[in-house]
Amino acid sequence: xFLQWKLTSLKTxxxxxxxxxxxxxxxxxxxxxxxxxxxxxxxxILNDIEKFEQTLDPEFCASIVERIDVFNDECEPEIEIIDCx
Numbered sequence: 001x002f003l004q005w006k007l008t009s010l011k012t013x014x015x016x017x018x019x020x021x022x023x024x025x026x027x028x029x030x031x032x033x034x035x036x037x038x039x040x041x042x043x044x045i046l047n048d049i050e051k052f053e054q055t056l057d058p059e060f061c062a063s064i065v066e067r068i069d070v071f072n073d074e075c076e077p078e079i080e081i082i083d084c085x
Contacts, residue, residue: 038075045071045079058084 048064061084072078 038071041067041071041075042079049082052082 045064045067048060048067052061052064061082065081065084068079068081
């Protein structure tokens with residue numbers, strides 16, 4: 001009787017572990033998709049443009065322009081390149 005309970009318990013633990021791993025991987029994929037989506041990038045760039053307008057830091061501007069270039073290649077709608085001058 002004890003041996004049967006031990007085997008059943010082992011199967012249950014293995015099943016629970018597999019389910020937890022599957023859920024964790026699914027959540028990771030979902031979060032990765034959300035944080036790399038075009039809408040999140042768009043919002044991030046717009047927020048950085050607002051920060052740049054307050055600081056007028058040329059190095060920050062250059063990094064924003066690079067991000068805008070990548071965004072415009074990958075996503076819609078296009079963001080107008082800002083003037084770092």
